[in-house]
Amino acid sequence: MIRSPHVVLTQADGSLAGLADLLRGERLDVEEHPLLRFVPPPTWDALDDALDDLAAFGAVALTSPRAAAAVSARFRAGGLPIVASPAAFASGITTADPLVGCFGSIVLAEPAAVSRYGAAVALAARIHAAGVRDPVLFPCGDQRRDELPERLRAVGIQVLEVPAYRLALATEADARETAGRADVLVVASPSVARLVARAWPGADQPGVRLVAIGPTTAVAARAAGWEPAAVAGEPSVPGVAAAVRRVLVRE
DSSP: OOOOOEEEEOSOTTTTTTHHHHHHHTTOEEEEOOSEEEEOOSOSHHHHHHHHTGGGOSEEEEOSHHHHHHHHHHHHHTTOOOBOSSEEEESSHHHHGGGTTTBSOEEEOOHHHHHHHOHHHHHHHHHHHTTOOSOEEEEEESSOOOHHHHHHHHTTOOEEEEEEEEEEEOOHHHHHHHHHTOSEEEEOSHHHHHHHHHHSOGGGOTTSEEEESSHHHHHHHHHTTOOOSEEOSSSSHHHHHHHHHHHHHTO
């Protein structure tokens, strides 16, 4: 009897909802084993203060659904009305969705630029092209790539970074065991890409194929020594599922 490929999804609970069911519907053996959790920051004071003073900002930049969800929750907890200005700039539809009902104007990064350069670079380019005034409010995680603030500051736009969540990574032992069970290992963040590369050196383990959710995660994996077998064309359920299929078709 031919064994179905074992696909392990390592993204945090609530991320890429429906991906596991979609792949199981294609008769794949799917395991969901998060190697990353999102937890609240030590205090909400910085984010709450910024949201209370939104008129002081030229734009709000969101590069992750988790940050957008935190902003939406704090917005509603404070009883704030829908804001006509500033506009919220989001890296994609999934990030934009929680912001509906908070911001009157939500501007998306160009999808082609997100696929080619990553969410942060694409969103920085969109903000610059829109000619927004500074400063830009950037709710973000405690561990992140600094591409968006660096690129905006390089063109003279000041950025205020405020904590919206923290990342809690699994141990290397957990990551090693998880990778060891996989034929295809899906990673959805640079932090997890670096973790699994440390725990399970991909170059020495050709039996495990790494699928990255996007170019930023792929860059982190390569830098850590593990070349992805495929990179999703977009950070979505269809995009990641298509990347998994590409890996399996090449077998």
